[in-house]
Amino acid sequence: MPANPQTPEPAKSGSPDAEETPAPAPKAAVGFQAWLPLIVTVVFMPVLAYAMTDFVLLPQIQKGLGITTPVAAAGAKPKAENPGAKKITVSMDKLLVNVAGTMGSRYLLVSLSMVSTEANFQQKVTDNDAALRDMASSTLGSKTLADLGHPQL
Numbered sequence: 001m002p003a004n005p006q007t008p009e010p011a012k013s014g015s016p017d018a019e020e021t022p023a024p025a026p027k028a029a030v031g032f033q034a035w036l037p038l039i040v041t042v043v044f045m046p047v048l049a050y051a052m053t054d055f056v057l058l059p060q061i062q063k064g065l066g067i068t069t070p071v072a073a074a075g076a077k078p079k080a081e082n083p084g085a086k087k088i089t090v091s092m093d094k095l096l097v098n099v100a101g102t103m104g105s106r107y108l109l110v111s112l113s114m115v116s117t118e119a120n121f122q123q124k125v126t127d128n129d130a131a132l133r134d135m136a137s138s139t140l141g142s143k144t145l146a147d148l149g150h151p152q153l
Helices: 032-065 121-127 129-141 145-149
Strands: 088-098 107-116
Touching (some): 088 129, 107 121
16 A cells, blocks of 8 residues: 555654754743732832823923912922802803804803802902903803703713
């Protein structure tokens, strides 16, 4: 019977393919070493996210908006809001806003109220009335009827 043509013949002892020894399998990490990358990631990523937000993103946003925060003295506690302070309320009446996506067919008439305990709050609102009205109208003008119908979203 003829030899099966698909069965390879055994290598001769002088050829380079003869009886190669398999490479040793890499050692698998066991115990704590196997979990170490996961533990480091789970612990390190929230710390990195907090640091980036607190020390990079917020200062950049405040700088872009022109907000300055007073530098507290070393070891000083932050100033707590006085619960007994007099609240000052300033209202902004009759703000007309075009609702987004209605092609000018729907309008929104809004009255806003702002509350603060700051002594010169009334004067600040009066000085920045145009900018506050513009901010409120552009924010509300970006809302669609669906957004206004479901305010919790």
